[in-house]
Amino acid sequence: MQITGTQFTNTAALFGNDLATFPDYPAEIRAPAGTLPGVSGFQVQFSSADIYTPGDEPDVLVAMNPAALKVNLHTLPKNAIVIADADAFDRRNLQKAGYPKDVNPLEDGSLDGYRLFAVPLTSRTETALSPFEALSVREKRRCKNFYALGMAYWLFSRSFDNTAGWLEKKFKKRPEIAQANITAMKAGYAFCDASEEFQVQYDVAPAPTEPGQYRSIQGNQALAYGLVAASHQAGVPLFYGSYPITPASSVLETLARLKRFGVKTFQAEDEIAAVTSAIGAAFAGAIAATGSSGPGIALKGEALGLALMVELPLVVVNVQRAGPSTGMPTKTEQSDLMQAMYGRNGEAPVPILAPQSPSDCFAIGFEAVRIATKYMVPVFILSDGFIANGAEPWRLPESLEDLSEVSVSYREGNGTLEPYSRDEETLARPWVKPGTPGLEHRIGGLEKQNLTGNVSYDPANHRLMTELREKKVQRVASEIPDLEVHGAPEGDLLLVAWGSTYGACRQAVSAAVANGLKVGHVHLRHLNPFPANLPEVMARFKRVACVEINSGQLATLLRAKYLVDVHVLGKVEGQPFAVREVLTHIQELAS
Amino acid sequence: MNPATPPSPPLKKAAALTKKDFVSDQQVRWCPGCGDYAILNSMQHVFAELGVPKEDVVVISGIGCAARFPYYIDSYGFHTIHGRAPALATGVKVANPKLSVWVVGGDGDMLSIGGNHLLHALRRNVDIKILCFDNRIYGLTKGQTSPTSEYGKRTGTTPLGSVDRPVNPISIALAAEATFVARTADVFNTHLREVMLAAAAHKGSAFIQILQNCVIFNDGAFKDVTERGHREENAVYLEHQKPLVYGKDDEKVIRMDGFKPVAAAAGDADALVHDETDSALAYMLSRMGGDGLPTPMGIFRRQEHPTLESAMERQIRAARESEGEPDLMALLHSGDTWEVKQ
Numbered sequence: 001m002q003i004t005g006t007q008f009t010n011t012a013a014l015f016g017n018d019l020a021t022f023p024d025y026p027a028e029i030r031a032p033a034g035t036l037p038g039v040s041g042f043q044v045q046f047s048s049a050d051i052y053t054p055g056d057e058p059d060v061l062v063a064m065n066p067a068a069l070k071v072n073l074h075t076l077p078k079n080a081i082v083i084a085d086a087d088a089f090d091r092r093n094l095q096k097a098g099y100p101k102d103v104n105p106l107e108d109g110s111l112d113g114y115r116l117f118a119v120p121l122t123s124r125t126e127t128a129l130s131p132f133e134a135l136s137v138r139e140k141r142r143c144k145n146f147y148a149l150g151m152a153y154w155l156f157s158r159s160f161d162n163t164a165g166w167l168e169k170k171f172k173k174r175p176e177i178a179q180a181n182i183t184a185m186k187a188g189y190a191f192c193d194a195s196e197e198f199q200v201q202y203d204v205a206p207a208p209t210e211p212g213q214y215r216s217i218q219g220n221q222a223l224a225y226g227l228v229a230a231s232h233q234a235g236v237p238l239f240y241g242s243y244p245i246t247p248a249s250s251v252l253e254t255l256a257r258l259k260r261f262g263v264k265t266f267q268a269e270d271e272i273a274a275v276t277s278a279i280g281a282a283f284a285g286a287i288a289a290t291g292s293s294g295p296g297i298a299l300k301g302e303a304l305g306l307a308l309m310v311e312l313p314l315v316v317v318n319v320q321r322a323g324p325s326t327g328m329p330t331k332t333e334q335s336d337l338m339q340a341m342y343g344r345n346g347e348a349p350v351p352i353l354a355p356q357s358p359s360d361c362f363a364i365g366f367e368a369v370r371i372a373t374k375y376m377v378p379v380f381i382l383s384d385g386f387i388a389n390g391a392e393p394w395r396l397p398e399s400l401e402d403l404s405e406v407s408v409s410y411r412e413g414n415g416t417l418e419p420y421s422r423d424e425e426t427l428a429r430p431w432v433k434p435g436t437p438g439l440e441h442r443i444g445g446l447e448k449q450n451l452t453g454n455v456s457y458d459p460a461n462h463r464l465m466t467e468l469r470e471k472k473v474q475r476v477a478s479e480i481p482d483l484e485v486h487g488a489p490e491g492d493l494l495l496v497a498w499g500s501t502y503g504a505c506r507q508a509v510s511a512a513v514a515n516g517l518k519v520g521h522v523h524l525r526h527l528n529p530f531p532a533n534l535p536e537v538m539a540r541f542k543r544v545a546c547v548e549i550n551s552g553q554l555a556t557l558l559r560a561k562y563l564v565d566v567h568v569l570g571k572v573e574g575q576p577f578a579v580r581e582v583l584t585h586i587q588e589l590a591s
Numbered sequence: 592m593n594p595a596t597p598p599s600p601p602l603k604k605a606a607a608l609t610k611k612d613f614v615s616d617q618q619v620r621w622c623p624g625c626g627d628y629a630i631l632n633s634m635q636h637v638f639a640e641l642g643v644p645k646e647d648v649v650v651i652s653g654i655g656c657a658a659r660f661p662y663y664i665d666s667y668g669f670h671t672i673h674g675r676a677p678a679l680a681t682g683v684k685v686a687n688p689k690l691s692v693w694v695v696g697g698d699g700d701m702l703s704i705g706g707n708h709l710l711h712a713l714r715r716n717v718d719i720k721i722l723c724f725d726n727r728i729y730g731l732t733k734g735q736t737s738p739t740s741e742y743g744k745r746t747g748t749t750p751l752g753s754v755d756r757p758v759n760p761i762s763i764a765l766a767a768e769a770t771f772v773a774r775t776a777d778v779f780n781t782h783l784r785e786v787m788l789a790a791a792a793h794k795g796s797a798f799i800q801i802l803q804n805c806v807i808f809n810d811g812a813f814k815d816v817t818e819r820g821h822r823e824e825n826a827v828y829l830e831h832q833k834p835l836v837y838g839k840d841d842e843k844v845i846r847m848d849g850f851k852p853v854a855a856a857a858g859d860a861d862a863l864v865h866d867e868t869d870s871a872l873a874y875m876l877s878r879m880g881g882d883g884l885p886t887p888m889g890i891f892r893r894q895e896h897p898t899l900e901s902a903m904e905r906q907i908r909a910a911r912e913s914e915g916e917p918d919l920m921a922l923l924h925s926g927d928t929w930e931v932k933q
Contacts, residue, residue: 014929162927206931215928225923232919239686259910261917264685264903269711273678276671276708280651280682283669284690288682306672396923434667434683434690437646442615442661444670454617455662 001025001064004145005042006391007163008152013216013393014162016206017046020503021391022054022576027246027329034088034096039071048205052357052503054390056578060155062148064088064121066097069105078113083151085144087122117197121147121188128187132180139177143184150188156202160185210395217394219358219387220247223317224254226365228261231287234373234406237262239281239288241274243296246329247385248319251291271299275316279303282312283443285410285433287369291317294336295326298343304378305344308469310443311420311429313372313379315365316350320384322574331574332385334499335550340380341528341557347466349473352380352528356502358387359394364525370406371479375472376428382527384549386500386576414438419453427472477529483522483537486510491518493590494541496534496566498524498554501547501577508582517590527554535562543589545569547582608639613648615665621656626777626803630724631663633780637787638664643691650693651680653700656731657724657803660695674705677712680719681899688900691791692719699729702738702758709798713769716795717899720787723760723798724777726805727812734808746808761877761891764798765870771797772873773890776817777804782828782888789890795898816886829876829889834862837885845884852879867893 002023012019022043031038045055057077063069065088076082089106105111106118125144129135146163153160164182171178192198217225231238240263242252256265264286268274275290282288292300297318307314320336322328336343340352351371355364364381372379397403411417411430417439420429432439441453449456450464485494487509497505502523509521522537524530538544538558545567546555552568559566569585571577613635621627638648648666652658654673661668667690671679676694684692694712701709701723712719728746729735735748739760743752764772771793775783783801790797802813816826827837827845835845836857844862846855852875855862866872873892880886897905911917 010927014927016929016931209931211931211933213924213928213930215924215926228922229919232917237686239682241682258922259907260914261919261922262907264907266682266685268678269707272675273681273708273711276675276679277682277685279671280669280679280684281686282682283679284683284686286682286686288686302672303675310669396928397920400919433687434649435647435687437644440646440666442617442668442670444661444668445672446670 001040001042001145004149005044007149007166008158009044009046009391010166010216011153011158011160011162012044012046012156012204013214015158016209017048017204018051018207018209018393019044019046019216019391020051020054021045022386023389025330032096034065034067034093036067036071036097039068041068041072046204048207050207050209052506053576053579056580060152062152064145064148066094066099066105070097070099076114079115081115081117081155082111083117083119083148085121085148086118087120089118119151119191124187124191125184128184129180132176132183134176135180140180143181146181146185147188150185150190151192153185154189154192154201155198156204160189209393212398213396214393215396216391217359217362218250218389218391219355219361219383220250220319220389221254222359222361222394223355223365223381223383223388224251224258226362227287227289227315227369228255228258228263229362229403230366230369230406231263232261233400233403234287234369234408236285236287236408237264239264239266239278239286240291241266241268241277241281241288242291243268243271243274245271245293245296247321247388248291248293248296248317250388251317251319271296272303275300275303275307275314278314279307279310279312282307282314283310283434285431287373287408288313289315289317289369291319293319293321293329294323294339297336297339301344304350305346305348306445307378308348308350309445309448311376313369313376313431315368315372315379315381317381317383319388320382322572328574330385332500332576333549333572333574334382334384334501335553335572336382337498337527337548337550337553337557340382347470349470349528350378350380351375351473351476352382352526354382354499354525354527355387356499356523356525358390358392360525361387362394366404366406370404371476373406373408373431374428375426375476376431377472382499384500390500410436411439412436417441418451419443420448420451422468425475427468427475474529476526477532480526480529480531482533483524483531485520485522485537487513487520488518489520490540491520492541493517493519493543493545493586494538495519495521495545495547495569495582495586496524496538496554496558497521497547498527499548501549501582504577504579504582505547507579508586511579511583512586512590517586519586519590524554527557530561535564538562538564543567545585545589547577547585549576608645610635610639612645613638613665615663617662619663620659622807624806625656626726626805627657627660627724629777629780630722630783630801630803631660633783634787635664637784637791638666640784640788641691641791647689648691648693649680649683650695651676651683652695653705654731655697655700655729656805657695657697658700674700674703675708676700677705677708677719677721681712681715681717684717684719685900685903688718688904694719694721696721696723697730697737698723698725698727698739698760699737702760702763706738710763710767713764713767713796713798715899716768716770716896718795720790720797721799723800724803725760725800726803726809727757728805728809730805730808759877760798760800762874764800765874765877765892769798769892770795770894770896771890772892773797774800774802774888776802776813776888778817779888786890789893793893795896816880816888825885826888827885829865829887829891831865831867831890831893834864835887845879850875852884854884867891
């Protein structure tokens with residue numbers, strides 16, 4: 001299902017539609033097919049206008065079995081199109097999906113409010129593939145998803161050429177499989193064309209977007225590219241230490257394929273080795289990063305304290321998922337903000353960045369490397385499962401000059417070294433690589449004496465160093481661009497949000513403003529320190545509300561720092577916000 | 592006794608360094624009489640003899656008494672967190688294979704809280720030298736049972752005796768596929784240096800158990816194998832392709848009785864001959880000692896395998912050969928792209 005969804009997405013993207021996707025799948029690799037927890041879905045919204053979310057209410061649902069129908073039906077608006085594989089609605093599957101005995105939703109009239117097309121997809125696919133004698137029945141049945149994809153292409157007047165090309169490439173070694181899938185897809189297309197059942201066909205024109213080269217990109221891939229791009233621009237090799245964990249593993253997998261860029265990926269024995277190996281690489285002079293999700297970040301906590309104590313640059317990626325504990329690995333949440341902010345022993349401040357969309361992961365990955373190396377500090381990136389797996393069109397940089405500058409310099413030359421002396425502007429200490437003659441020195445997790453870096457238990461020194469570590473993080477604020485308000489520049493309600501709620505907030509605020517409400521939206525890509533003009537922007541509105549996929553973590557930080565009365569628009573269901581949900585809240589608070 | 596080790600490959604000589612070059616300006620803060628002083632002294636000599644520039648020597652430690660080691664060596668050093676030194680050192684070596692990377696820790700640091708990292712650093716054959724100062728006790732936290740403490744040992748946390756069975760560090764290192772596994776002791780000045788130089792010359796991960804006396808909390812733990820008058824009977828020195836000879840007058844050897852080692856008189860035609868490339872023999876020897884048989888000292892196993900860092904570099908070179916030099920814009924523009932015109 002995920003492959004079929006991705007193919008539709010790519011075809012829409014190539015046509016020039018704006019789009020956003022939401023893959024929603026179970027944690028189990030082969031979850032029992034036909035059961036409610038086993039439903040693997042892929043939601044895509046594509047449009048001739050700018051869009052920012054995968055959409056609230058699908059206009060078309062393709063249900064390959066009764067469970068898929070049952071899980072998704074409640075999200076559909078009345079009169080939506082439902083294409084169902086009638087072959088799959090047999091007694092056994094209906095029972096697995098929990099329908100009462102002798103009840104079949106395709107036949108009992110319960111779908112009367114929808115435009116139902118109950119098509120025997122499985123048997124039609126088998127029939128279409130009868131010339132493929134070498135294939136088993138099982139292999140033929142597997143092609144039914146592409147039959148359904150062919151129907152979707154007809155419905156939205158899309159060419160299936162791109163997908164056909166992809167299949168030929170993908171199954172180069174088994175051309176009969178490629179041809180069977182292509183035949184199934186064409187059969188699905190032809191069936192709709194010939195059938196009188198389908199009275200509608202949609203044309204979704206290309207979206208008017210900024211001119212340039214585009215590609216579709218997922219968040220984790222963009223993040224990996226951002227790290228590689230920063231390493232490439234700095235001329236310093238990237239080391240990425242990580243341990244497989246959903247939904248962060250694809251960052252490691254993407255980087256492992258980029259060895260020609262000098263990237264060294266290290267699949268460590270555990271989360272702690274993943275972060276400590278990266279700290280070791282940073283000590284040796286590499287651009288170092290580690291990545292995980294909440295449970296893994298919890299294990300890295302002590303080592304992150306070490307990284308900031310020894311003031312080495314490190315990028316720490318947290319692709320958040322629903323917690324606590326193992327939680328819901330494949331479901332999204334933004335509930336690790338407090339963990340990033342405070343989840344270490346002692347007073348241990350670090351800069352925190354958050355991408356707002358899949359393509360923004362590129363810029364944030366790049367920015368994290370820039371800040372880490374400039375300020376000699378570990379930097380957190382808070383992505384989440386929704387962004388990591390979601391895709392959107394990305395306007396590509398035209399040349400390397402379009403990227404920001406990352407300049408890395410190491411202290412060299414003979415003479416005396418004070419390992420904890422500081423740059424006046426950034427408060428960064430010098431980065432000295434082992435192997436540099438004459439500058440031998442020792443670092444470690446014990447408190448450092450200012451300047452010399454020797455072990456120190458002096459009370460006044462500890463206070464000074466604690467303050468310096470905090471000040472250094474706050475210095476980053478001088479480089480953060482001022483927030484720009486989307487919607488009303490002042491008025492009744494300001495939404496302050498971060499991360500993957502960007503699309504839902506932006507569209508909801510646009511709708512609210514169109515309805516005459518005085519509502520604005522700022523989106524924080526920097527969560528520590530905050531952009532300098534944030535308090536001033538909040539002061540322009542009567543009310544402030546935080547939209548976040550948690551119970552109010554950003555709201556708590558804002559209240560504590562700025563003494564503002566912040567409302568919480570939280571959601572902890574493992575699902576992203578729908579535009580309509582945000583809009584409902586806006587209407588309650590702004591009127 | 593004959594504490595010599597097999598000849599090591601000749602080392603490249605850099606500018607002549609002396610022990611003094613590796614003495615830092617920090618005051619050493621171990622207890623008077625601690626075995627660590629002897630190891631520190633020997634290691635400062637060893638670093639001077641490595642044949643690598645002083646600035647290329649990196650010493651990395653975890654937490655514990657032994658972990659203070661980097662502060663006392665005048666080179667690059669990193670005092671990290673409890674148990675994690677082998678993992679951190681792996682990152683250092685992979686990022687810059689040119690460095691000579693040494694890991695120092697105690698039995699608690701390496702075999703308890705850091706046991707996992709030890710296993711994996713060894714099996715990856717990353718070219719780092721891991722020195723495990725084994726005193727069979729937690730010293731810095733003031734005398735609690737450690738993973739190598741004897742069964743039944745009474746300590747602050749085990750007032751009625753420890754109910755945990757101890758681990759055998761050499762057996763663990765062998766099981767973890769370490770390509771260089773050796774044992775020596777704090778007071779074996781020359782032997783310790785020779786083992787260290789052999790470890791340095793070895794390309795790959797090296798594990799060295801150093802029996803070390805904690806004068807405060809576990810005094811005399813190894814006196815049977817380290818003190819004059821006992822060690823002649825209780826220790827045997829392993830030498831590649833030579834019989835295992837021991838006793839006050841080198842009058843005893845080891846021979847095999849089935850799968851069991853037994854003592855025999857020197858000159859026995861079936862005297863066991865050591866072979867550093869034989870893993871089964873190495874494991875058998877790791878279990879020997881006590882029960883009337885001597886404890887082996889020296890190199891149990893030494894084998895050649897590609898190192899982690901060289902394999903990584905090789906893959907990068909191969910990728911560049913097959914996929915071409917890195918082109919960032921080509922990467923970003925890869926996959927399906929489309930153009931939006933004015």
